[in-house]
Amino acid sequence: MELKILGSICFLEAVGTVGNIMGYHLGAGICLAGTSLLTVYTVYLGMEKTHKKICPECECEIRKSYRICPECGNDIY
Numbered sequence: 001m002e003l004k005i006l007g008s009i010c011f012l013e014a015v016g017t018v019g020n021i022m023g024y025h026l027g028a029g030i031c032l033a034g035t036s037l038l039t040v041y042t043v044y045l046g047m048e049k050t051h052k053k054i055c056p057e058c059e060c061e062i063r064k065s066y067r068i069c070p071e072c073g074n075d076i077y
């Protein structure tokens with residue numbers, strides 16, 4: 001999932017760069033869009049990580065706001 005998104009963004013960047021080299025004005029725009037997406041995605045990933053914790057019972061990643069693990073039903077606090 002994460003690799004797919006990153007791959008798509010890299011592909012977009014590559015297309016934009018090639019377009020830019022070939023003299024298409026659109027290329028710079030695509031490049032900029034790719035970079036913006038990458039920035040947004042990185043920030044999103046960082047937020048996801050800080051909002052998650054590991055269940056001590058089944059060791060699955062769950063949201064910090066959960067008090068009961070949705071996977072195993074363990075009461076975390």
Ligand SMILES: [Zn+2]
Pocket residue numbers: 055056057058059060069070071072073074
């Ligand atoms: Zn659990």
